Amino acid sequence: MPIEELKRPDRIDEDRIAKLKELFPEAFGDGKLNIEILKDEIEGLNVNLIEDNTEEYYGLQWVGKKEARKLALLPPQGTLKYKKGDGINESDTKNLFFEGDNLEILRILQKSYANRIKVIYIDPPYNRGEDLIYKDDYKDPVEKYLQKTGQMDEEGLLTSNPKDSGRFHANWLNMIYPRLKVAKNLLKEDGVIFVSIDHNEMANLRRIMDEIFGEENLLSELIWDLGTGTQAGHFVRAHEYILVYAKNKDKLPNFSGGEGTIEHSALKKISKKNPSSHFTFPKGTRFEAVDGTELKGEWGGSEKTFLISGRMIAENGVLKESVTLEAGWAMKGQMEQWFSGKETFDSKGQKVLEFYFNSSGVLKYKKERSVVNPPSIIKDVGSTKSGSQTLMDLFGENDVFDFPKPIALMKFLLRLILKDNEYVLDFFAGSGTTAQAVLELNREDLGKRRFMLVQLPVKTNLEKYNTIADITKERIKKSIEHLSREDDQKVILDEGFVVYELDKTNIRKWEGYEGENLNVLNQNLDLFTSTSIIEEANDIDVVTELMLSQGFPLDSSVKVIEKSSNSLWIAQHEDVPFPLVVCLDGKLQVETGRFLNDEYGKGTFICLDNALSNEQKILLSESMNVKTI
């Protein structure tokens, strides 16, 4: 196996080019892409796919779109640092809370959480004129973020975007576009994204979601009926939207859920296609007519039933005797099965509960409603007022956070699709409604759904909570406490979370220096040759950074073993085939090298560049994927 110097990737989605190469090798002569050949190849497939007109073509354009695209492809510059003690029940939880700018955090999660998130829900700033939005820095995203953290909104992390700014829509699109693009990679193939929005950006959001997720993957433009409305010109506006896209609609089963039963006639009009036949109903079959009612001859409207033998008499709500009838039975096979006492299901998998006669002698069926497509208008799930009331109940004070979403809305959405051991990611977490909804759903059915939230530490005016991220964490804690108070049954539920914050990288080599100051450059070079890890770094932070860059999720098991005076960090995860071993010591002992060869073959080994002798490099690379920093 090769030994390579561990480098920051040039782009976030290196794999896409590799896929293109694989599909169209002809277009990659000498390693370079020849667009004309690619065009010819595609045209050769006889599909009318190539847009000839490069000046006028379909698609939403705005000032800054090119830059926004680049932002989405930028590799991560920072890392995530574990904030021990900021969460609760930290050792028993898979729930995650990230503090920092969501774009950089989404980039950092690219490798380790690609195709692992089942649901993304976001509620970004709606761009109503008074909303503050994040201003990305292309050159130095993490450094700018760290400089501005903790400052008040206007000069700090968020800036205003008034309607008369001249770039009102463009500014918002430039913020949201790269985030959606990066987030898509994290979704599972059968994953779904929900985005809350109102009339201000609905049209634009729809167009960019079509571009990023594909028009064919739109599931719905849900309307959230707010119950009450606000006067808006000629209409009272009483709704918001939730755009729903699948990552890949073909891979997503129909939404199922809902409660209750369905009752319907089990008869069809007699025709050539649906000829009549005889069926004998046993004594005791439910018959809703009043006692003593007897039907004779034939009855029913266009779907007639004929008496063939026996008597159709009602007594105590059931048939007094067995009776043979003739009709155009709509579900004869299921009737035969059910009356013979077997469990019966229809073609959609819905359980048949009963066949019975109504008071007019019409045969009806009753089924368990197990497959229902939810309606596209969501009603009776509250409004932001009820969201505020929930916060008031938890915090005991008003105005902790403006416009939180109601818990009932979040539960409705999550119930459609989020199952045990699956993550919902909300990277505009606000007060953390999504987390509370997950915790409550799990309480209701002892489920194991998980959440992953991202929130900027935007400074607040409140005395108790310095930043919005502090409010989010406090809300999650309070809702866990609240649940425990309501029901202190000892059930094993994941009621905790771990906090990580966005920080600068621990690996000096990745930082680079683009200035012209020779002294600084020389200093940097000296440092490079001495150590590639920054002085203040803790080993565990370096290991976490390396794990994330090598595709190991944060719930990987990490242990340290001591071998011949070397400390070896071993990370393993059920979804990653081979382990990661990290050694941050200045020198790797010969025996340690042998031990690694024997125990961790096929795994990845990362160590400092000058910790290995040439001999060791050769030996280790025979069995392991060796990378140096």
Ligand SMILES: C[S@@+](CC[C@H](N)C(=O)[O-])C[C@H]1O[C@@H](n2cnc3c(N)ncnc32)[C@H](O)[C@@H]1O
């Ligand atoms: C509309 S609120 C979400 C409210 C949330 N759904 C609730 O129920 O409480 C949007 C949140 O996104 C946060 N935000 C804005 N830009 C962000 C960014 N770049 N990274 C992380 N969070 C951001 C804001 O601070 C705000 O708290």
